[in-house]
Amino acid sequence: MATWGMAMxxxxxxxxxxxxxxxxxxxxxxEWYARTVAASSDTLAPPSAAALAFVKxxxxxxxxxxxxxxxxxxxxxxxxxxxxxxSLGVLLGLSRRAAAAGFLAIxxxxxxxxxxxxxxxxxxxxxxxxxxxxxxxxxxxWPLLILSQAAARQVEPQLLEVxxxxxxxxxxxxxxxxxxxxxxxxxxxxxxxxxIALVVAVTVEIAANPNGMGYALMIxxxxxxxxxxxxxxxxxxxxxxxxxxxxxxxxxxxxxxxGEVAA
Amino acid sequence: xxxxxxxxxxxxxxxxxxxxxxxxxASHQQWISKVFLPTPEAALxxxxxxxxxxELAGYTGATVLRMLLGxxxxxLLGVLLGALIGSSxxxxxxxxxxxxxxxxxxxxxxxxxAIALFGLSPTMVxxxxxxxxxxxxxxxxxxxxASVHARLRxxxxxxxxxxxxxxxxIGLPNALPDILAGMRLSLTVSLIVAVVGEMxxxxxGLGQAILLAARSFRASELFAGVMLLGAIGFASNAxxxxxxxxxxxxxxx
Amino acid sequence: MASSDTVLRFDAVxxxxxxxxxxxxxxxxxxxxxxxxxxxxxxxGKTTLLxxxxxxxxxxxxxxxxxxxxxxxxSREVAFVFQDYGRALLPWRSVEGNIALALEAAQVPASLxxxxxxxxxxxxGLTAHAAKFPAQLSGGMQQRVQxxxxxxxxxxxxxxxxxxxxxxxxxxxxxxxxxARLVRDTGLTVMFVTHDLEEALYLGDRVVALRANPGPGRPxxxxxxxxxxxxxxxxxxxxxxxxxxxxxxxxxxxxxHGHA
Numbered sequence: 001m002a003t004w005g006m007a008m009x010x011x012x013x014x015x016x017x018x019x020x021x022x023x024x025x026x027x028x029x030x031e032w033y034a035r036t037v038a039a040s041s042d043t044l045a046p047p048s049a050a051a052l053a054f055v056k057x058x059x060x061x062x063x064x065x066x067x068x069x070x071x072x073x074x075x076x077x078x079x080x081x082x083x084x085x086x087s088l089g090v091l092l093g094l095s096r097r098a099a100a101a102g103f104l105a106i107x108x109x110x111x112x113x114x115x116x117x118x119x120x121x122x123x124x125x126x127x128x129x130x131x132x133x134x135x136x137x138x139x140x141x142w143p144l145l146i147l148s149q150a151a152a153r154q155v156e157p158q159l160l161e162v163x164x165x166x167x168x169x170x171x172x173x174x175x176x177x178x179x180x181x182x183x184x185x186x187x188x189x190x191x192x193x194x195x196i197a198l199v200v201a202v203t204v205e206i207a208a209n210p211n212g213m214g215y216a217l218m219i220x221x222x223x224x225x226x227x228x229x230x231x232x233x234x235x236x237x238x239x240x241x242x243x244x245x246x247x248x249x250x251x252x253x254x255x256x257x258x259g260e261v262a263a
Numbered sequence: 264x265x266x267x268x269x270x271x272x273x274x275x276x277x278x279x280x281x282x283x284x285x286x287x288x289a290s291h292q293q294w295i296s297k298v299f300l301p302t303p304e305a306a307l308x309x310x311x312x313x314x315x316x317x318e319l320a321g322y323t324g325a326t327v328l329r330m331l332l333g334x335x336x337x338x339l340l341g342v343l344l345g346a347l348i349g350s351s352x353x354x355x356x357x358x359x360x361x362x363x364x365x366x367x368x369x370x371x372x373x374x375x376x377a378i379a380l381f382g383l384s385p386t387m388v389x390x391x392x393x394x395x396x397x398x399x400x401x402x403x404x405x406x407x408x409a410s411v412h413a414r415l416r417x418x419x420x421x422x423x424x425x426x427x428x429x430x431x432x433i434g435l436p437n438a439l440p441d442i443l444a445g446m447r448l449s450l451t452v453s454l455i456v457a458v459v460g461e462m463x464x465x466x467x468g469l470g471q472a473i474l475l476a477a478r479s480f481r482a483s484e485l486f487a488g489v490m491l492l493g494a495i496g497f498a499s500n501a502x503x504x505x506x507x508x509x510x511x512x513x514x515x516x
Numbered sequence: 517m518a519s520s521d522t523v524l525r526f527d528a529v530x531x532x533x534x535x536x537x538x539x540x541x542x543x544x545x546x547x548x549x550x551x552x553x554x555x556x557x558x559x560x561g562k563t564t565l566l567x568x569x570x571x572x573x574x575x576x577x578x579x580x581x582x583x584x585x586x587x588x589x590x591s592r593e594v595a596f597v598f599q600d601y602g603r604a605l606l607p608w609r610s611v612e613g614n615i616a617l618a619l620e621a622a623q624v625p626a627s628l629x630x631x632x633x634x635x636x637x638x639x640x641g642l643t644a645h646a647a648k649f650p651a652q653l654s655g656g657m658q659q660r661v662q663x664x665x666x667x668x669x670x671x672x673x674x675x676x677x678x679x680x681x682x683x684x685x686x687x688x689x690x691x692x693x694x695x696a697r698l699v700r701d702t703g704l705t706v707m708f709v710t711h712d713l714e715e716a717l718y719l720g721d722r723v724v725a726l727r728a729n730p731g732p733g734r735p736x737x738x739x740x741x742x743x744x745x746x747x748x749x750x751x752x753x754x755x756x757x758x759x760x761x762x763x764x765x766x767x768x769x770x771x772x773h774g775h776a
Contacts, residue, residue, distance in 0.1 A: 412603050414598055414600060414603035414604045415603065415604070415606070417572060417590070417596070417598070417604075418596075418598075418604050419621075420571075420572070420589070420590040421570065421590045421591075421592070421594070421595070421596050422592060422617065422618055422621035422622075422669065423590065423591060423592050423621060423622075424617075424621045425621075428620070428621065432606075432617065432620070433606065436606065436608045436609075437608075439608070511608075513607060513608045513609075513649045513651070514607075514651075516648070516649045516651060516652050
């Protein structure tokens with residue numbers, strides 16, 4: 001419904017805050033519950049206590065250290081997994097024969113869940129950054145391979161015909177027509193990769209690696225500090241939302257620069 | 264479904280054989296230590312033994328059961344809630360931001376909270392599997408119902424279709440492609456959370472088995488477990504894809 | 517004029533949308549068995565007028581009356597044929613299934629449905645394609661499925677919003693003739709919106725010409741004309757008929773041609 005020129009600011013801002021009502025209500029209800037019914041529990045804590053624990057962890061540097069580790073592992077893993085996945089994917093997308101040749105090998109290796117490799121990574125690299133980076137790399141490699149392959153395959157055939165009519169060489173064709181045409185879809189794939197990298201990194205820390213946000217979450221629960229545990233749970237979610245939002249911005253920017261009509 | 268040409272099949276088999284040959288060489292030539300990389304024969308023997316005489320079959324069954332139960336529950340709840348929320352623009356406006364916040368949260372992050380609440384038990388793992396697997400289905404269902412084209416809604420109005428008839432005959436079929444895609448994602452999440460849950464809650468299953476194998480440096484058993492997990496991933500996805508193909512026959516008549 | 521003869525009455529129907537007056541208060545009546553065509557330039561509110569009759573849009577002033585009662589919402593008695601036929605059909609149901617939807621909604625007993633579906637399929641000539649899905653049909657056939665579904669509603673009046681606008685010329689002419697024959701055989705009352713003047717004159721008993729941007733002294737309703745061309749009409753002969761040429765000349769300006 002178009003509202004040509006009729007700006008109603010107060011009505012609009014009420015609408016946009018509507019989404020915050022439910023979470024605030026839930027928080028309030030949980031606060032009440034934790035303070036009254038579960039007051040003596042050592043497994044639950046009110047959000048206010050969690051907020052305090054959050055501030056404390058921020059102040060003593062543990063929050064930033066753990067967050068930094070997770071983000072570092074995720075970023076490195078993504079760089080490797082996406083780098084390899086994109087390169088191979090573009091190649092397979094452009095060459096039908098290569099795609100056919102790689103088909104079985106990919107279909108056999110792809111279904112292995114990345115978490116299944118955590119013990120192997122642990123065995124080979126022990127604990128620490130390398131182990132996590134390797135699992136993240138494996139997890140991000142496959143979706144980026146598949147998506148970039150699709151992106152390369154889906155380059156508008158008429159664009160390729162134009163390139164042929166203009167008699168562009170292979171290098172010029174790839175650089176000036178094929179890669180730019182694929183860019184918006186590649187950014188979509190990267191955005192998915194970012195989400196996966198973060199989730200897998202945290203999962204590795206929860207399962208095995210004694211570093212990072214996931215580990216901090218586990219330790220908080222094991223030392224019966226529910227306030228800190230809830231603080232970490234919230235923080236992990238917040239970091240996820242923020243990183244995903246940034247990735248979405250980047251994706252939209254790329255699409256815009258490449259002349260795609262805004263979705 | 265692309266028809267596989269004979270030449271493509273051959274080249275594909277050759278590449279796969281090449282990868283296996285590389286594995287064989289790397290392990291036999293000790294390019295990578297046998298502690299980390301067992302020979303293919305050792306891994307396969309471990310697999311066969313574990314299935315026939317050992318407990319691998321039982322572990323596999325436990326993991327699969329956990330995965331399927333959690334996924335089934337999650338899908339049911341996800342579709343029901345998703346249909347309710349998705350078919351009401353008001354509900355969507357109120358709830359969408361909350362749903363969007365939960366979306367990026369790793370499902371496994373709920374494990375510590377669940378352990379705090381339920382202790383280390385199979386129920387606890389099942390709860391987290393279902394919880395984690397619910398969101399992709401729920402979000403996909405909401406989207407599927409919300410994306411009913413205005414035209415179809417007007418047709419439903421013109422025909423004076425009852426609300427329940429609208430949900431069953433228009434909302435649900437329209438949402439089905441999205442729901443099935445969400446269920447496929449859910450299945451992946453279920454397997455992951457089931458495995459991680461087994462690892463940290465010491466529940467009998469493939470997750471625990473491969474963790475213990477790694478801790479005791481039994482590489483061939485580790486590889487056997489990984490292969491089984493890969494097989495589970497492959498089979499479950501293939502079956503779901505087949506079901507999707509059947510249910511969405513109208514997309515490719 | 518006996519009131520049972522009037523199917524639809526537009527009683528000073530005015531419509532405001534988005535702060536603009538789309539339609540100034542317009543009155544007209546549609547009699548039973550009439551084929552009324554509405555023409556006008558873009559933005560004149562012809563589709564909006566039709567949607568008000570269907571109950572999709574509520575008039576800002578005045579009312580649309582059907583059978584003496586004001587239209588307050590969509591009803592099975594009023595069938596609506598959309599221009600974007602692709603979006604108005606259920607892609608997951610076959611042709612039969614799509615038509616059956618109308619019968620299911622009207623809670624026609626399941627045992628009676630196949631016969632009714634078959635009857636309607638024959639009327640639009642799609643019997644051979646009953647089991648196909650919309651994606652397998654051409655544009656013209658999809659539109660015929662939509663018309664068939666509307667007929668299955670056994671409506672009092674059929675409202676059509678530029679139904680042939682998205683089709684190529686040959687398909688359009690074929691469907692025009694089919695529609696004319698169908699209306700003749702069933703005595704259906706039709707309101708037909710189009711931007712194509714020749715189509716309006718070919719099909720209609722009466723033509724309603726609307727103006728865009730109504731203002732004081734310039735009401736939306738520009739002209740109401742009876743089409744005196746005899747029936748049955750034929751694509752070539754009718755378009756050479758002197759009445760056709762005269763009316764075409766008279767109404768040409770009403771479409772916005774030659775305006776600044």
